[in-house]
Amino acid sequence: MTQAVKPRDNRAWYLVAPVMVSIVFTAVIPLMMVINYSVQDIFGQSRLFVGADWFNKTLEDPAFRGSFLRNLAFSIQVLIIQIPLGIVLGLGLPKKGWRSSMALVLMAMPLLIPFNVVGTIWLVFARGDIGLGGYFLNNIVGLDINYAQDSFDAWTTVLVMDTWHWTPLVALLVYAGLRAIPDAYYQAATIDGASKFAIFRYVQLPRLRGVLTIAVLLRFMDSFMIFTEPFVLTGGGPGDTTNFLSISLAQLAQAFNLGPAAAYSLVYFFFIQLSCFIFFTILKRF
Amino acid sequence: MGLELQGITKAVSGEPWLYGIDVTFERGLNVLAGPTLAGKTTLMRIAAGLERPDDGKLILDGEDLTGVSVRKRDVAFVYQEFINYPSISVTKNIASPLVRSGDFSEQQIKDRVAELAELLKLGPYLDRLPGELSGGQKQRVAIARALAKKSKLLILDEPLANLDYKLREELREELEAVFTQEDAIVLYSTTEPQEALAFSSHTVIMNEGRILQMGPAITAYRQPGNATVARVFSDPPMNLIPAKQAGSQLVLTGAAKGPRPQHFHEIEISDLLIGIFPHQVKLERQSIDDFEVVGRVALAELTGSETFLHVQTESGRLVAQLSGVHTRPLDEEVRVYLPSTALFAFDSSTENLLRSPEVSDFAHG
């Protein structure tokens, strides 16, 4: 009764199958369709193979380049502002007791609001005539804010809105990272006579590396794909000032320019993948 | 009869972890002794059915169990960590395997719980939650739960490792009584030779994925098959010193030569590895034939009732196990004496045992 064949059990694949199927339907098939569209000219029922034409057009298109650079500038500003601000807030959050719970709840509020509602809130809040924020800045501080007409004001408003919306995420990640540092590390640093800054630099920062990597990645990707809030607030205007990649892509697709829109999406998609990869590789080294 | 393991091999992420283990565990207590990473836990998990061997067979009372799911086996496992159901009382914890099986009446369950509570001294704590117990009590609950169903196979993986030494002592004594009462095949693993010797039961000594020696613990201790067993199955490990036989002389590395011990007279190999148990190393000369080694105190470890004196010598680091508390300053010069009648001889190339000292046989009562 020797068993010549070792018992091998492949039943585990059945458990993975539902996930595989859903990935095929939600990701693989749509992606294949987009690739298919991107190399054809589609108009009604007629289709024409055009090869890389749409890709060339997209890459040469000044509007695409403009949006691309605008997006890049926006993401960089988002990271420069939100990461340090998130760290400062995370460090400042109370550590225990009811104050801690309360601060966490308040902090998490913006994250729970649907994106289009965020846009709507700021649409009203930043108005110079009836919005609380806009009115305050214009009539009490004495500025002249008008995001609907002034391009600098529009850009700044979108940036401030995004910061209000997403910095809490960074702060919460940092807070979680800080909680994971055992008390002994702080105690040791105090005993070693380390200053507050030295504690931050040598105890907290090295141990926040993991969560900060995630925070930078998430914030970069989300800000690079930003759509709903500026769409509601400014609709990409005034002019093209806040016309991000996703907004112009939506306009393109809505006009049934399926071929160019598909090529546009693929270039966009490729760039996001590439930058994620680069970020991850760089951050992993530290 | 019993649990038979035949040619069990196991690799963990490509690295061999167990090399063809052949062993039979009979009813009663079987101790698996060996240092960490010896493969004890893996072997026990395979015996329980929690892991599948890469090769080999597992036969319980004549029935081939290889590949049978752990759920269908009659086995109980106690871990090093104290694992209980945190949200139910001690009573319910102990009763849980009986309730789950559905084969017992309420009265039977009640009786069995009472019996186990008595056996493991849990009477006063039956209504508490595991979180309200001390470490020792938590482990008692886990053991009681494992015993509840009277499984054919009871496996305990270093159950006392996470307890304070006082509790360990106490629980070990109780366990010994428990094991003799139960009609099960009990596998019990430990890293401490002292524990295996205290149980004085059938012992399997493992190291680096292989079985080195099996038999009564005291025999393995007195007759280690090779130098590795002598090192692994003694705490502190046996002192080993390279030596040469020259005519009627035995020359220890770094020590004065002396007359060749009587019990070595049939050994023809000249390159030897000489072994001596720490408790045989003396600070006073007992006989003219003792080998004298001069060294300096490296450390005096005090265990409470004993002192492990580490001495750095020309022959390497020697450890003397002395009764009582002896504090010694570091680097103090010290002479230690190795009685020639207490020496073990191993072949220096194969490290196999050539001769062991004669121990006046101690009659068990």
Added chain:
Amino acid sequence: MAEIRLVDLNHQYDVGGAYALKDVNLTWDDGGAYALLGPSGCGKTTMLNIISGLVRPSEGAVMFNDVDVARTSTADRDIAQVFQFPVIYESMTVRENLEFPLRNRGISKRDASARAVEIAELLQIDHMMKRRAQQLTADAKQLVSLARALVRREVSAILFDEPLTVIDPQKKWELRQALKRVHAELNHTLVYVTHDQTEALTFADEVVVMNAGGVMQKGTPVDLFEQPANTFVGNFIGSPGMNFFSAKVENGVASLAGTKLLEVPSGTQANGDPSDVIGVRPEFVRWHSTPADQRVPVTVTKLNDVGTAVMATFTVDGATGMARLPISDRPETGPGWVSFSRLQLFRNGDSLDNCKPIGLAEGASRA
């Protein structure tokens, strides 16, 4: 470096709650090595935290060289600490780790570096100075945190909180040796907290045994073994612990199973107390096959050869005791006699001093 005195120390974590520490009075000399030993929950960690400044005692004073620091912050106390698991600055090299406490106190790079090298050599970690601390093994990391605690010359005390917990059993003796060497060379006041008797006894010149928030005994390892002050210490130190047998004290003589063993000093209750017990360590019991004076009749119920000795379980007067006998004694189960080479009388749990053993040389018992 400092002498440390704990004066009338009491501590409750919650007002009105149980005392974590009760009436603690201790003096630790400058340059001594001390251990706090006790089971979990005995108050030893609370005591360590009070000394380090992490916990403020409810009552009492913590004197460092006659200055009460009970309400001074950790940073201002000038202590160093080695924790249960290695606490190191992972982004720094070993060298930077060692220089860190010195540089923070404004010591020049050159002096800090010289001192770091000196300590690294003492602990034999000088070969790893350039490595990133993060890449080291657990025991090397713990050596680095030990070294970092040692670099400052002027610390009042160095505190150790079970520092060998994460160390491989086979490597423990090396770290114990390193600690001993450090103490011999540097003469700091060292305080070591542990629940492990080997750790405590090996490390310390004097051990403070604690239980339930109180100090049970402060003494040298030899004292704790040979002259435990109470039954708790008698049982806690040693493995197995001390045997206790109910004693009958009549007319100033304590006896067990009809055998007269101890003369109780005059001035104490001559006719005894129900709590009187005779305590004997298993190591101080010998077995005999024949009766004689001062030999107690027993029944040996079990013999177990553990290689280094024979562990004998015996009963006397209904109580069970253990003896650790040399194999050459060749004991047998059944009726026999035992003699005690060192024994003590305890009343209400405390050792009764000045008892004179009958038929034993003076000084063999607690005198």
